Amino acid sequence: MKRQQRFAELEKRPVHLDGFVKEWPEEGFIAMMGPNDPKPSIKIENGVVTELDGKKRDDFDLIDLYIAKYGIDLEHAEEVVKMDSVKIANMLCDPNVGRQEIVKITSACTPAKLEEIVSKLNFAEMIMAAQKMRPRRTPATQGHVTNIRDNPVQIAADAADAALRGFPEQETTTAIARYAPLNAIAITTGAQSARPGVLTQCSVEEAAELSLGMRGFTAYAETISVYGTDSVFTDGDDTPWSKGFLASCYASRGLKMRFTSGSGSEVMMGHAEGKSMLYLECRCILLTKASGVQGLQNGGVSCIGIPGSVPSGIRSVLGENLVCMMVDLECASANDQAFSHSDMRRTERMIGQFIAGTDYISSGYSTTPNYDNTFAGSNADAHDYDDYYVWERDLAVNGGLHPVEEEDIIKARNYAAKAIQAVFEDLGLPKITDEEVEAATYADTSKDMPDRDMVADMKGAQDLLDRGVTGVDVVKALYNHGFTDVAKSYLNLLQQRLAGDFLQTSAIFDENWNVISAINDSNDYKGPGTGYRLWEDTDEWERIKDLPFAVDGKNAKL
Amino acid sequence: MAEMDDLVKKIMAQMQQEQTSGQTDKQRTATPTASQQKTLNTSDYPLFSKHPEMIKSPSGKGLDEINLDNVMKGNVKADDLRITRETLQRQGEIAKAAGRPAIQKNFARAAELTAIPDDKILAMYGALRPYRSSKQDLEDIAQELEDEYNAPICASWFREAAKYYESRKKLKGDN
Numbered sequence: 001m002k003r004q005q006r007f008a009e010l011e012k013r014p015v016h017l018d019g020f021v022k023e024w025p026e027e028g029f030i031a032m033m034g035p036n037d038p039k040p041s042i043k044i045e046n047g048v049v050t051e052l053d054g055k056k057r058d059d060f061d062l063i064d065l066y067i068a069k070y071g072i073d074l075e076h077a078e079e080v081v082k083m084d085s086v087k088i089a090n091m092l093c094d095p096n097v098g099r100q101e102i103v104k105i106t107s108a109c110t111p112a113k114l115e116e117i118v119s120k121l122n123f124a125e126m127i128m129a130a131q132k133m134r135p136r137r138t139p140a141t142q143g144h145v146t147n148i149r150d151n152p153v154q155i156a157a158d159a160a161d162a163a164l165r166g167f168p169e170q171e172t173t174t175a176i177a178r179y180a181p182l183n184a185i186a187i188t189t190g191a192q193s194a195r196p197g198v199l200t201q202c203s204v205e206e207a208a209e210l211s212l213g214m215r216g217f218t219a220y221a222e223t224i225s226v227y228g229t230d231s232v233f234t235d236g237d238d239t240p241w242s243k244g245f246l247a248s249c250y251a252s253r254g255l256k257m258r259f260t261s262g263s264g265s266e267v268m269m270g271h272a273e274g275k276s277m278l279y280l281e282c283r284c285i286l287l288t289k290a291s292g293v294q295g296l297q298n299g300g301v302s303c304i305g306i307p308g309s310v311p312s313g314i315r316s317v318l319g320e321n322l323v324c325m326m327v328d329l330e331c332a333s334a335n336d337q338a339f340s341h342s343d344m345r346r347t348e349r350m351i352g353q354f355i356a357g358t359d360y361i362s363s364g365y366s367t368t369p370n371y372d373n374t375f376a377g378s379n380a381d382a383h384d385y386d387d388y389y390v391w392e393r394d395l396a397v398n399g400g401l402h403p404v405e406e407e408d409i410i411k412a413r414n415y416a417a418k419a420i421q422a423v424f425e426d427l428g429l430p431k432i433t434d435e436e437v438e439a440a441t442y443a444d445t446s447k448d449m450p451d452r453d454m455v456a457d458m459k460g461a462q463d464l465l466d467r468g469v470t471g472v473d474v475v476k477a478l479y480n481h482g483f484t485d486v487a488k489s490y491l492n493l494l495q496q497r498l499a500g501d502f503l504q505t506s507a508i509f510d511e512n513w514n515v516i517s518a519i520n521d522s523n524d525y526k527g528p529g530t531g532y533r534l535w536e537d538t539d540e541w542e543r544i545k546d547l548p549f550a551v552d553g554k555n556a557k558l
Numbered sequence: 559m560a561e562m563d564d565l566v567k568k569i570m571a572q573m574q575q576e577q578t579s580g581q582t583d584k585q586r587t588a589t590p591t592a593s594q595q596k597t598l599n600t601s602d603y604p605l606f607s608k609h610p611e612m613i614k615s616p617s618g619k620g621l622d623e624i625n626l627d628n629v630m631k632g633n634v635k636a637d638d639l640r641i642t643r644e645t646l647q648r649q650g651e652i653a654k655a656a657g658r659p660a661i662q663k664n665f666a667r668a669a670e671l672t673a674i675p676d677d678k679i680l681a682m683y684g685a686l687r688p689y690r691s692s693k694q695d696l697e698d699i700a701q702e703l704e705d706e707y708n709a710p711i712c713a714s715w716f717r718e719a720a721k722y723y724e725s726r727k728k729l730k731g732d733n
Contacts (some may be wrong), residue, residue, distance in 0.1 A: 070660065103657065127671045205682050206602050214676045217634060220572070230726070234688045239728055241719035242686035244664075249667030249679050250713070254641035292664025328658065470636035475629055488626060494639040499613050500649045501604035505658065515604045518657050 012382035014341035021309040028272025028280075031263075031307055031316035033119045036274040040085075040113035042077045046384050049074065052111040056281035065281055066240035069110070071290030083408050085113070086388025089120035092129040092198050092326070095527030099132055106326040107289075111282035114326070118278065118319040121528030123352060124310020126318045128294035130356035133325035135269040135518035136506035137532050139357030140401030142332060143167035145187050147446040148371035150179040151423070152186035152457070153417050154372075157440035158417035159190030162367035163198045165385070166401045168508040170224065171364060173203040175374045178458045181465055182429070184217035185474055189423055190416040192489035193313045197509030199256065199493075199502070203375075204240070204247060206408050213255040216494050220502075222297050222332065222363070226287055227261065228280025231271040244291040254497030256507060257294035258330060259288040263313075263320055264306025277307050285327060294505045297363045299353070302376070304339040308349070318352040325358070330506040330518070338377035354391070354399055357504045357532065361400055372445050373377040382444075390542045398534045402543035414441040419483045426477030427469060429460040511535040592644040598651040605648060612648065616640050616672070670709035684718055689733045696720035 010016075025034045043051035049068035050057045060068065090106060091097040098462045104335055106114065121129060130427065143162045147154050172187040173182050184202040191198035202212050203223040212218050223486055226235045233240070243259070249258040260285030263277030272280065281298065290294045300307050300317045307313035317334070324331040333353040340346045353361045367377035380388065385401070417440040421432040430453060439449050471494050478487035492513055496502055502509065507517035525531030534539050602608055610621045615638040628634045660710035675712055685691045685699055700716035703709040723729045 063721055065726075070663075071580060076719075100657070101695075104696070142632075174692055207683060210683070211676070211680065234728065237687055239686065239688055239723070241722070242683060242688075243714065245667075245686050245712075245715060246669055246683050248664055248667035249683055251646065251665055252671035252679070254642070289660055292660040292662070292667075315666075388704065390565070440628050472629060472634065472636045475626070479630060480625060484626070490625060491624070491629060493623065496606065497639055497641055498615055498621065498624070498645065499604065499606040500645050502643045504603070504653060504663070506657070513606075515606070517626060519600050519603045519652065522656075545705060 001388075010223070014343070015345055018345065019305060019309050023310055025276070026080060027275050028267040028275065028277065029306070029310050031310050031312045031357055032115060032276050032278035032319065034274070034276030034279065035380075037115065037276050037279045037557045038112045040081050040110050040116055042072070042073055042081050042110050044078060044338075047074065053110050054486075059180045063228070063230055063233065063242050063287055066244070067283065067286045067290055069290070070244075070292075071265060071286040072110065073108040076104070077110070080105055081109040081110060081113050081205065085116045086120050088117045090116070091126075092121065092133070092247065092322075093125045095132065095204070095290050095525070095530075097130075098526060099523055102133065102326065107328070109327075111279060111286055113277070114282040114323050115279045118323055121319070121322075123315050123318065126315070126322050127352050127356045130318065130322050130325060130358060131531065132523065134326065134352040134356070134523055135328060135330055135508075135510075136359050136516065137521045137523045138516060138537070139398055139400060139532065140168050140360055140363045140508055141167040141365055142360040142369040143362075144336070144373055144375055144378055145170050145172045145190075145367050146175075146183075146374040147277060147449075148175050149446045149449065149452070149454070150175050150183060150457075151440075151441040151446050151449050151452060152182045153420055153436045154443055154446055155183055155186035156190030156193070156416040156420035157413035158368055158510075159187045159200070159521075160194035160412040161177060163191045163195035164404045164408060164412050165367075167198065167365070167367065168400075168429045169199045169220070169360060170367070171203055173199045173374055176454070176458065177208075180208060180212060180460055181215075181217060182457060184212045185423060186420050188219070188471075188493070189420050189474065189478070189486065189490065192493060193419045193483070193486045194412040195511050196489040196492060197511050197513050199508065207395070208245065210253075213250065214253050214319060215469070216474070218255075219493055219496075220258075221250060222258050223260055224293075225255060225265075226284045227269075228275070228283040229266050229273050230274075232266045232269045235269055235271070236546045238314065240287055240290070243287075247291045247293045251500075251503055253309045254500050254503070256502050257293065258297055258332060259284075259291070259293050259533055260297040260301060261285070261288070262298045262301030262303055262319060262334060262374050263302030264300055267306045268303050275408055277313075278316045278319055278323075281324055285323050285329065288324075288329060289327050295327075295332065295359070296324050297334065297360075299331040299334030299363075300337075300339075301334045301363070302337045302351075304334065304337050304379075310423070314349060314352075318362050321353060322356060328505070328518075332360040332363035333358040334364075335362040335379050337375065338370060338379055340379075340492075340520070349379055355395070355397060357398065365401075369445050371447075378554045386549070389544065389547060393547055394532075396534050396541070398540060398544070402540065403546065403548050405454045405548060410441060417441055419478060421487050422481030422483055423474055423477045426480055427464065427473060429464070430456040586604065587597055595658045597655075598648050599655045600652060602648075603652050605645070607651075613645055616642055616644060631653070641670050641672065646672065667711050670703075670707065670712050673707045686716070688723075692730045693720045693724050695730070702714075715724065
């Protein structure tokens with residue numbers, strides 16, 4: 001065929017590098033309301049659920065058993081399942097209906113009922129509903145702080161950098177698993193050195209992650225994965241009961257935690273059981289609620305390529321975030337893993353959560369360039385900061401970040417690098433040289449960093465665990481080297497575990513250690529004139545308005 | 559569900575009773591705080607600023623004693639920086655008052671787990687993972703939770719898991 005030149009040109013556009021799949025329900029390649037999804041139903045006899053979404057109790061898998069016992073308000077379930085789903089969908093975007101009123105209904109829904117309600121909404125209505133349903137009034141976002149060489153000096157500097165830009169939660173992980181304790185100490189020290197109150201985590205294997213928290217190297221955890229089918233859950237090496245127990249383990253040490261799910265994971269692991277992604281996700285959401293966990297990271301997350309490949313997939317992903325909020329869980333709404341080669345499309349991916357505002361619009365905005373993102377790259381990265389600030393300024397929307405002066409970033413990066421240098425010295429870890437401190441201060445990526453002896457670092461990391469070093473030792477190390485303010489911050493973070501205020505739904509801290517959660521900052525949106533409005537949050541609006549590269553008419557020489 | 563509710567209620571009542579009578583068992587090393595018996599509400603939140611006097615470390619230290627000076631003198635150990643059973647119970651009351659009873663149940667389980675050492679708790683979690691344990695193994699842990707750690711809610715969690723792991727084939731050897 002002779003090529004039509006416009007078609008030939010279009011094929012060169014980045015969007016053609018993305019993967020698209022036609023609907024294929026048998027393998028789970030369908031976003032929502034698939035032909036094999038069950039119809040909502042519930043039967044309760046003597047307080048025991050005997051039928052759930054068309055399935056009889058004898059056929060219940062572990063997920064059904066768990067949700068039926070702990071995840072649904074059985075007192076109202078039969079009545080709510082019979083309600084008209086369009087009517088409930090209407091309540092979701094009607095500003096006159098308050099959040100609490102809806103939560104009473106959604107708490108009594110089965111997974112299929114939740115799916116049916118959300119499927120009645122178009123994308124704009126989902127944005128309206130999410131604006132009202134997110135638990136915390138003030139939106140925020142979360143950042144990834146990693147680099148491909150697990151360089152701890154750079155992690156500390158990047159954590160400080162990200163803290164100044166506004167991330168109240170930061171997440172690191174490792175390129176090499178054995179680095180975990182060093183990365184954890186580096187992100188926590190770096191973040192506290194720049195902005196007290198930032199919560200930090202290190203994403204590793206479940207038991208290892210808990211252990212880091214227990215030692216006082218991290219403040220919260222999020223990579224506690226749950227899945228929508230029993231066989232994938234087992235492949236993930238857990239059951240609802242083990243995950244529920246793990247949730248209680250975290251709370252028992254005063255550590256914040258949320259679960260992680262996200263559509264596409266069951267397809268990716270080959271056991272979607274012919275169900276749609278949204279239906280399976282609704283099961284994950286209810287099993288999170290059933291566990292008494294305060295929140296969930298969902299919205300495709302690391303499997304975003306799968307829902308992103310099918311029709312209505314990105315709508316469905318906002319839908320699953322919305323379901324999470326509807327059942328009163330903190331929602332960290334993904335927008336993390338890179339999934340598109342097209343700048344237009346990755347903007348599209350984010351726009352719903354960005355406009356509505358969620359508890360964490362991104363649950364992993366890469367605070368480094370994606371080159372250094374060991375979560376396999378994020379949808380937006382450090383090189384997108386200026387674009388993101390302009391979005392916020394153009395639309396007067398708080399996306400959770402704000403511009404910072406170059407001079408302040410240099411100062412903060414340098415201070416963080418020096419603080420971690422002191423900690424390493426005090427704890428007998430391999431030396432961090434002044435040259436490394438200088439490089440981390442001015443670095444963009446790990447290419448700008450001198451090489452470290454990685455074998456020595458890994459030995460040091462293991463030694464740290466063997467010696468039973470804890471957060472208290474980090475506090476002492478900081479104090480011993482004159483970093484009294486950072487020592488104080490680090491200690492405050494540990495001290496907050498005693499109070500447990502940040503175990504409540506959607507909790508973050510401001511720079512003065514005031515907790516901001518769905519309890520003392522609950523979302524009160526009820527239409528225009530209510531809820532969070534950026535221009536009423538005057539300090540933050542001033543920061544966003546004050547774009548460093550905007551022309552200042554007062555200083556202009558005409 | 560009702561069964562679990564009753565159990566939680568019973569435990570809570572027991573804990574409160576112990577508090578009033580000033581009784582301590584070997585698991586509860588914290589000094590019981592005065593006569594605070596009122597059920598907390600959302601207006602009592604955050605505890606850190608509204609009720610600092612209620613917050614104690616497991617060894618009975620007050621919030622004001624957790625300071626740099628004491629850390630440097632070696633008076634604050636890592637074990638002092640842990641939440642207590644009582645504080646989790648209070649946060650549970652606040653969660654319930656905010657309309658989140660499932661969170662209260664999680665905190666009730668967690669309150670029991672405060673008594674269990676880190677290594678032990680990690681091993682218990684491992685035992686609940688699929689194909690790790692026989693039914694007897696899980697029931698033994700339940701017994702241990704009850705006898706050694708005064709943790710009946712968690713014990714019934716393990717017994718429930720044992721029952722369903724058997725019928726749904728998640729016990730050791732089922733894979």
